[in-house]
Amino acid sequence: xxxxxxxxxxxxxxxxxxxxxxxxxxxxxxxxxxxxxxxxxxxxxxxxxxxxxxxxxxxxxxxxxxxxxxxxxxxxxxxxxxxxxx
Numbered sequence: 676x677x678x679x680x681x682x683x684x685x686x687x688x689x690x691x692x693x694x695x696x697x698x699x700x701x702x703x704x705x706x707x708x709x710x711x712x713x714x715x716x717x718x719x720x721x722x723x724x725x726x727x728x729x730x731x732x733x734x735x736x737x738x739x740x741x742x743x744x745x746x747x748x749x750x751x752x753x754x755x756x757x758x759x760x761x
Contacts, residue, residue, distance in 0.1 A: 684706060
């Protein structure tokens with residue numbers, strides 16, 4: 676009996692919906708289109724976005740940053756690049 680694996684085919688890309696088949700060598704497959712797939716929406720992130728924006732607002736927003744380049748460097752903890760020391 677053939678094994679069945681759920682996937683979504685987009686052009687020439689197969690995205691497995693479950694654990695993909697474990698094959699150690701190429702195998703012949705047949706792909707049967709069952710139905711059109713609706714666009715898959717990203718999980719809602721509204722609450723996380725609202726919380727992040729509130730933290731920024733609580734800090735005074737972007738206007739509270741006097742020197743954006745210094746802020747970015749401090750935030751990212753950049754290292755000095757060879758030949759680009761201040």
